Amino acid sequence: MKVVMLGTGYVGLVTGTCFADSGNDVTCVDINQQKIDMLNRGEVPIYEPGLAEMVRRNAASGRLQFTTDLRGPVAEADCVFVAVGTPQGDDGSADLSYVFGAAEAIAPHLREDAIVVVKSTVPVGTNRAVFGRLKELTGRDVHVASNPEFLKEGCAIDDFTKPDRVVVGVMDKKVGEVLAQLYAPFLRTEQPFLVMGLESAEMTKYVANCMLATKISFINEMANLCDRVGADINEVRRGIGHDQRIGFSFLFPGVGYGGSCFPKDVRAMISVADTRGMDAEILKAVDEVNNRQKHVLFAKLDEHFGGDLKGKKIAVWGLSFKPRTDDIREAPSLVLIEQLLAGGADIHVHDPVAVENVKAQLGDKLTYHEHHYDALEGVDALAIVTEWNEYRNPDFEYVKHKMGTPVIFDGRNLYDPEKMGAAGFTYSGIGLKSPGRR
Incomplete structure (x- = not known):
């Protein structure tokens, strides 16, 4: 397939490179000329084990290209992935200006059968709003899909090529079939390809990260309590982890989580709840406990x-x-x-x-x-x-x-x-x- 990746940040670069490595023709587009020049020299602007070698190999084969000009690549693309940033606003909500800017930039150049895939982490309702905006700009129904990413920094290539599952949200089941074909090389050991509605896919990404953040904040609070009562959190962790309902994942106490996902996504979900008239008490506690930790x-x-x-x-x-x-x-x-x-x-x-x-x-x-x-x-x-x-x-x-x-x-x-x-x-x-x- 011909794939265009809008954004060469962490998600866009890893996703585009892995698609190229499985035989697709991928063009990664970014507005940052300096970053594109680096990538065309074989230099990778982010640290991720194994990524630089994979980028250079696929670029040398001609399957992976980098440019600031989206017009030609988008006009030929079967799938256009939007993998731009959604930074946290002052109120904790996600800033979607880059997502809608990308949609407006590609609208004049899209093929009628092209699929626009939102890979960025976006609040519920964004994909449907992108669909509406593209319809305004093109005068037709554009295929839009949600495809949240579940990459962990430090092992992103393995996460992409050997996923626990692939989640896509669609409005048309035929769109799901095309994306299933694109992801087929990574699902050969029967990992599930889960097709659902747009809103469910958007929620899945946030709920997954919020659940993991909750486990971290919980075990950290219990560790602090162990300090007060003379217990050992490692002994406690072993005692609860063998309960199959709980497990051991993300039950390692420490000094709190950070990074680009958990803090931002927890706060974004709090903001989403606030706009719907709901008080997300558990998520507020997760964020507060993490900040204290x-x-x-x-x-x-x-x-x-x-x-x-x-x-x-x-x-x-x-x-x-x-x-x-x-x-x-x-x-x-x-x-x-x-x-x-x-x-x-x-x-x-x-x-x-x-x-x-x-x-x-x-x-x-x-x-x-x-x-x-x-x-x-x-x-x-x-x-x-x-x-x-x-x-x-x-x-x-x-x-x-x-x-x-x-x-x-x-x-x-x-x-x-x-x-x-x-x-x-x-x-x-x-x-x-x-x-x-x-």
């Missing part, structure tokens, strides 16, 4: 130093909101760092890929290190914020040798408290029993 690690540090962090040398391991990405949007690390800076601390940081993004935001307020051990030189404490693999099994003797005082505040519960105590560390996690406590 980002302060937990600082509270532990502040208590340890008796409320006086001025001049204290603190190392921070992990800056991205999760491993295997350089994304720092709403990252818990930034909340911690801002609080430490306000307290007068001297902060030394390491992250395998996100350092440049933090430099662009915080500049020389921090000291940056290429190796995670170097960040430990003479520090009064280490705070672990992101669970990168290289932090999971360090040489603890060397760590203790490098640190001024062997104090670790672990926001991801990477280590065993008893072993850390035996190794001579003062160690505190999230909801974990302290060494020696029964």
Whole structure:
């Protein structure tokens, strides 16, 4: 098929590249000339394992092209995917100006049988509104489909090529049949292709992310309670996770979620509920608990130093909101760092890929290190914020040798408290029993 992808951000670039890799002719369109020039040089503007090689391979084969001119590609396209941003507005709602701008740009050039597929995460009712706008502009009924994405940063290629399910919302079942053909190479092991109404597909994306965010906030609140009552959240987690109604997924306590999806989508759903006269109490609590959780690690540090962090040398391991990405949007690390800076601390940081993004935001307020051990030189404490693999099994003797005082505040519960105590560390996690406590 001939596919056009509007937007070369995270979703658009991954989706377009994976479609090209399965044999389709894909043109990715973006209004940012600098980004298009980078991609045409084989440079990928985002960090995602395996993506750069796949982009270069498919571009070299001629199946994947990049341009700022949508007219020719759209005129020939079987499917035009809209994968533009829907940033959060001041009131928490999704800004849909890019979505409707894309619809207006493609309207004069669409083939009569072309399918416009909204891949962007949009509130309920958006696809039907896009259909209405395209009808106004073209004078005919344009095929519109909703195809929400379920990609996780750091493993997006596997998520796309080996999906749990593919969801499409349609107004015409024949549109669903065309999209089923497009997705067929990725569904050979019987993963479901779920066809539903436009509004149901739009809701599915938001409900999925809100459910996962709810699990994270729930287990974080229970971990905080474990700290108060002397229980161990890891023991509790094992105790509940074997209940098949609950399971283990997303039951790992930490310092809160971040990124481009969960915070924005939870708030967007709250806004949608508000506009329908409904108070989304659970989602408001999820958002509030998550915001509070980002302060937990600082509270532990502040208590340890008796409320006086001025001049204290603190190392921070992990800056991205999760491993295997350089994304720092709403990252818990930034909340911690801002609080430490306000307290007068001297902060030394390491992250395998996100350092440049933090430099662009915080500049020389921090000291940056290429190796995670170097960040430990003479520090009064280490705070672990992101669970990168290289932090999971360090040489603890060397760590203790490098640190001024062997104090670790672990926001991801990477280590065993008893072993850390035996190794001579003062160690505190999230909801974990302290060494020696029964």
